[in-house]
Amino acid sequence: MNKKITILFFVALFLWACYETEVSFKSLINGFADVNFFISEMFPPDFSEVSKVFPDFITTLKMAFVSTFYGAFLAYPIAILAANTVTKTKFLNVFFRVFLNLVRTIPDLLLAALCVALFGANPFAGIIALSFFSFGIISKLLYESLESLDENSLDPIRAVGGSWLSKIKYGIAPAVLPQFLSYCLYVFEINIRAAAIIGLVGAGGIGTWLNINFDLGQYNKISSLLLTLFLIVATIDFISSKIRKRLTDS
Amino acid sequence: MKPFLKIENISKKYPNSKKHALFDFDLNIFPGEIIAVVGKSGSGKSTFLRCVNGLTKTSSGNIYFKEKNTKSMSSKEYRKYRTNIGFIFQNYNLQNRISVLDNVLTGLLGQRNPLMTTFGLWSKQDKEKGKSILVEMGLGQHVNKRADQLSGGEKQRVSIARALIQNPKIILADEPVASLDPPTAKKILDDLKAKCKKRKIAVVINLHDVEMALRYSDRIVGLRNGEKVWDSPSSEATEESFKQIYQKDE
Numbered sequence: 001m002n003k004k005i006t007i008l009f010f011v012a013l014f015l016w017a018c019y020e021t022e023v024s025f026k027s028l029i030n031g032f033a034d035v036n037f038f039i040s041e042m043f044p045p046d047f048s049e050v051s052k053v054f055p056d057f058i059t060t061l062k063m064a065f066v067s068t069f070y071g072a073f074l075a076y077p078i079a080i081l082a083a084n085t086v087t088k089t090k091f092l093n094v095f096f097r098v099f100l101n102l103v104r105t106i107p108d109l110l111l112a113a114l115c116v117a118l119f120g121a122n123p124f125a126g127i128i129a130l131s132f133f134s135f136g137i138i139s140k141l142l143y144e145s146l147e148s149l150d151e152n153s154l155d156p157i158r159a160v161g162g163s164w165l166s167k168i169k170y171g172i173a174p175a176v177l178p179q180f181l182s183y184c185l186y187v188f189e190i191n192i193r194a195a196a197i198i199g200l201v202g203a204g205g206i207g208t209w210l211n212i213n214f215d216l217g218q219y220n221k222i223s224s225l226l227l228t229l230f231l232i233v234a235t236i237d238f239i240s241s242k243i244r245k246r247l248t249d250s
Numbered sequence: 251m252k253p254f255l256k257i258e259n260i261s262k263k264y265p266n267s268k269k270h271a272l273f274d275f276d277l278n279i280f281p282g283e284i285i286a287v288v289g290k291s292g293s294g295k296s297t298f299l300r301c302v303n304g305l306t307k308t309s310s311g312n313i314y315f316k317e318k319n320t321k322s323m324s325s326k327e328y329r330k331y332r333t334n335i336g337f338i339f340q341n342y343n344l345q346n347r348i349s350v351l352d353n354v355l356t357g358l359l360g361q362r363n364p365l366m367t368t369f370g371l372w373s374k375q376d377k378e379k380g381k382s383i384l385v386e387m388g389l390g391q392h393v394n395k396r397a398d399q400l401s402g403g404e405k406q407r408v409s410i411a412r413a414l415i416q417n418p419k420i421i422l423a424d425e426p427v428a429s430l431d432p433p434t435a436k437k438i439l440d441d442l443k444a445k446c447k448k449r450k451i452a453v454v455i456n457l458h459d460v461e462m463a464l465r466y467s468d469r470i471v472g473l474r475n476g477e478k479v480w481d482s483p484s485s486e487a488t489e490e491s492f493k494q495i496y497q498k499d500e
Binding site for chain 2: 152153155156157158159160161162163165166168169170171174175177178
């Protein structure tokens, strides 16, 4: 009985949400007509300019890398302050958790647009935006890992009169290092895609070329860029997931 | 001879528990003696050890170290007090992802400058001392290995080394061999006893195995439902006394 009510509830919720957001099959079908146009325009991909814009692919990777680094660098201390297993001051825990929630509420595209407005249309703006974005994810994941740490593992350091810093260096840091690195790699993967997207609002990298070609209606060039990006992302995902598996297994 | 550690009427009641885990417990500990605390699991043995070095807070009662009440110590003095106490855990509680030597050095965390140790800066003497204790414990070839590469018996030896490097007045050992096979357990206890006798370190050791308790201790203390029911030199402990400690509750 309960189960039926639950199912009914979700079906009703779904239909209501569809209605309110004006989901209609008619618009979907109509839209498909244009998809046909896009696809025919995109193929065959025109690879003539890929080598020319290749440095911008590299820029995108660099942006992803640097911003992951900044994000992680900031996330580590903040996660420690937010985790009640490590920092025993309730006020600090709550303060930094609310702060982290705020940071994660800001959509990355908005953040990128804001940074472009502040720092100009260049990769630096993108890096700042992505650093915030990385910081939000890594600190959240890390503080959750810290909270699930077995507090007994810190007993030996407490027992000998070790300080708060000692607990971090000899108790917590070694224990969460594999997870921390794994989160950084994961965020790096996301950042490559995100770096390409925020390029659309002028934050540098390959996104700039996607934007230009889109405006010029050169869809066969867009498809070549997307395929190249796909290859790069897939390769990095593959390597990084292998590394992450090794990190968390040991 | 005067006791250097006086435990006076300590009680411990955990929140959410109706019964006292430890009730009105007294014990005088003299330099260099080995005391075995025996009792069924749940009799309060671990609580007692954890209360002595403050890993668990007592609900009432006093502990005097060299005639100074630990309750009236400043946090700095209390930290100093803790450096006099080595603690050996049942499940070793080593930091798996750092080296054996670093694990041993963590025993000194309460006695060294926290800033220096946080950056891993240990003096040459400390490192040499750590190595020589490891050699003494028969672990000379494992100094730079990661702690998780060792067997159970080897890990417990590392944790003994970690306690010895503190130069403690007393070592508290909470079921140190409960996770080990009998031959290894015997070797570990032989070693623990020899090293502590040589250095005149007092030892309080929780054991559930009566034979081991008789064999390794100078004095036997029996706990039952959190209360002390026996305290005598090991030579005077009879079968009757163990019956009293281990009898079933009515």
